[in-house]
């Protein structure tokens with residue numbers, strides 16, 4: 045392959061990988077650059093929503109089949125109130141007429157990137173380079189020149205478009221002078237995995253649970269490997285990371301959830317900052333942002349990576365038109381910005397902020413009203429379907445596609 049590419053992508057997270065396979069599968073030559081020596085393995089997204097599964101299925105190459113074989117199908121999810129022991133159970137078969145995949149697939153995001161990179165390696169118009177960090181760029185009306193740092197030194201690579209899928213700390217976004225508007229919460233989220241079988245001690249436990257409690261809410265999710273518990277911390281303790289990550293603190297929080305005999309076996313533990321931010325624009329000239337590089341939100345509801353996959357699909361279709369049909373890029377990228385950015389501001393940010401407020405409310409009246417609303421919604425098939433269409437991101441993809 046010549047040292048010039050129609051599309052250069054920086055960052056082999058789920059969004060960069062999805063976009064690379066989308067383009068390569070339509071014969072658009074693509075270079076995917078990843079700064080790490082291998083695909084990162086971290087405890088982040090574990091839920092794939094129905095529209096993302098459809099988009100991945102449409103990529104072909106058997107990726108969806110492998111994901112379904114590896115992952116756990118969560119065909120219902122629950123909101124549990126530990127004060128009253130009420131469980132609002134949302135049955136996803138209610139949206140069977142709305143999607144080919146009426147469930148959430150529980151699978152670690154790094155399993156998805158592994159499957160995609162495996163396919164990219166076999167395609168002649170895709171090249172993936174690890175240990176290759178994008179450190180800067182220049183652009184003109186005709187194209188981009190990208191500085192890539194690797195163990196071989198710094199190289200200049202030219203291309204038609206540069207897409208940053210570098211995640212929230214995107215160097216390219218910063219260098220392009222694009223503001224990341226929004227805020228960071230004062231508290232952090234602790235994510236812990238354990239092999240303890242919660243399904244044996246909680247009655248009728250589904251694979252995805254939002255648990256409210258008079259003292260401390262949490263989310264319990266089963267991935268294909270382990271149970272994972274997401275626990276909020278307080279702003280006052282956020283600076284004391286050593287304590288929050290200590291065995292003592294984690295054992296105390298897990299015993300608060302279920303007071304078992306002896307210690308829990310702990311797999312991974314990670315502390316995350318929680319942000320709500322959207323970039324002021326998703327492109328400037330020939331430099332484009334997608335995924336966490338241009339929007340980030342708290343993980344309640346699992347909309348971050350999913351929204352990023354929807355960006356990649358939307359952008360991929362436009363880049364194919366630009367590169368293969370010679371269509372003008374400016375109007376199509378403006379449309380990408382309208383379709384994806386407005387949605388991130390109005391749908392994803394609003395939903396995730398509301399989800400967090402609802403979960404963390406501590407006064408009894410708000411907790412009672414919340415559970416009553418969830419119980420009533422889950423038992424009314426019409427309301428439950430509407431609720432699921434929103435939470436499964438089906439409505440937001442439909443709305444985004446309808447934007448001119």
Ligand SMILES: Cc1cc2nc3c(=O)[nH]c(=O)nc-3n(C[C@H](O)[C@H](O)[C@H](O)COP(=O)(O)OP(=O)(O)OC[C@H]3O[C@@H](n4cnc5c(N)ncnc54)[C@H](O)[C@@H]3O)c2cc1C
Pocket residue numbers: 054055056057058059060077078079080084087088089090091092153176177178179209210211212214215216233235316334335336337343345346347348349350351352
């Ligand atoms: C605890 C937690 C749980 C979550 N759960 C969910 C969930 O269930 N569902 C969901 O939808 N979302 C979830 N999210 C959010 C999700 O993890 C992110 O939205 C997702 O990882 C974003 O993907 P991305 O590809 O945009 O960026 P990333 O996954 O951050 O990938 C960026 C990649 O770019 C590379 N990179 C960075 N800079 C450069 C550079 N200059 N040059 C080359 N490479 C570079 C990085 O090494 C990395 O591989 C969760 C997040 C957290 C913290």
